[in-house]
Amino acid sequence: MSAENTLPDSLTELLRSTGAALRVFDMGRRISKMPLERFRRIEDSQLPYPTPFQHLAWLAVLIWNPRKRDENAVWFLRLPLDEQGLVAPAARDDLLKRLVQNVINSKNGQLDEDALKDNPYSFTPDQxxxxxxxxxxxxxxxxxxxxxxxxxxxxxxxxxxxxxxxxxxxxxxxxxxxxxxxxxxxxxxxxxxxxxPAAVLExxxxxxENIQPAAPLQQALVQQLQQALTTDNSNRVAALCRALSNITDEVAKQHWVMAVLQSIHARDPEVITVIATRCESALLEPQVLTAFLEQLAQGEAGQAGFSRILAELMFMPVHRALILQAFRNPERSEALGQAIGEMFGQSFEAPPAH
Incomplete structure (x- = not known):
């Protein structure tokens, strides 16, 4: 690939031009395989990234030679999103330019992991x-x-x-x-x-959180959570919330999230953060959302935690509309009203939900 070549329009085009095969994984709120067609639409800013975290799209691109599947490279990428949750085209183009230049400068001319050297869009996942x-x-x-x-x-x-x-x-x-x-x-x-042992479970x-547990395992984990709610171990409660967060039964999820929000653990910073970042689908139920907002407003993370967690949730359009609706509820507590005022200004008037 030479510097004179026209810059590819997308990562997909860049990789395919080398004859490489690829598979894409969503690394946002949990890890899952992403269909290539969806990835193409996301990187072309045609489709919002579905699981934004810290206003970024988190992705892993697995690249391999079709004739040697065990010889592969992985790119871990984080791309900034605009207010609509779409990948910012300028950032994508900058990433492509950097990748192409690094390949040109490399000894082997390959799209391997060295192509991400000193790249501001790369990251290293935790253990x-x-x-x-x-x-x-x-x-x-x-x-x-x-x-x-x-x-x-x-x-x-x-x-x-x-x-x-x-x-x-x-x-x-x-x-x-x-x-x-x-x-x-x-x-x-x-x-x-x-x-x-507790250490193994945690x-x-x-x-x-990256798999959908079968019904017997789901029931066993819920039982563990119910037992943990009667103890003072908030770390165990938060961990079990993560373990159950990817179940497909939304009614069951709402039920146990509500139980957590009504427990002594609800105001623990780690517990409330896990509910916001891993169990966000349960918050689409207005009753669960109301309980969540009330506990968040009085949480141990204080005003900074309230503002940070809500800014993250309100980046998702449906959650934003429901949160603004809950803000207008005349029956909201004084504590919630005060936290809203601190976040948006004392004269807060909830803007219309778009």
């Missing part, structure tokens, strides 16, 4: 998300799980002593969770939950 991504990518590519998977599976199935949990690699846990629908893994996890919960 939990990196492990979950590698587990999901291996499965999607029909590659074997990591060498740590079998030991983790043996522990969950009771083939290793309970106290040997500390010998399990985090990548092995991630592989096990991503493959819960295989080899009776989900059943093994359900059976292990009752005597599972490591598993951020991984569980």
């Amino acid at each position: 939990s998300r990196m492990a979950a991504f590698h587990a999901l990518a291996a499965r999607e590519m029909k590659l074997q799980a990591s060498p740590h998977y079998e030991r983790a599976q043996a522990w969950f199935k009771g083939q290793l002593p309970l106290e040997q949990w500390q010998s399990l690699a985090y990548q092995g846990l991630a592989d096990f969770i991503i493959r819960l629908d295989q080899e009776n893994n989900s059943t093994a996890l359900c059976q292990r939950l009752s005597d599972m 490591m598993l919960c951020p991984l569980l």
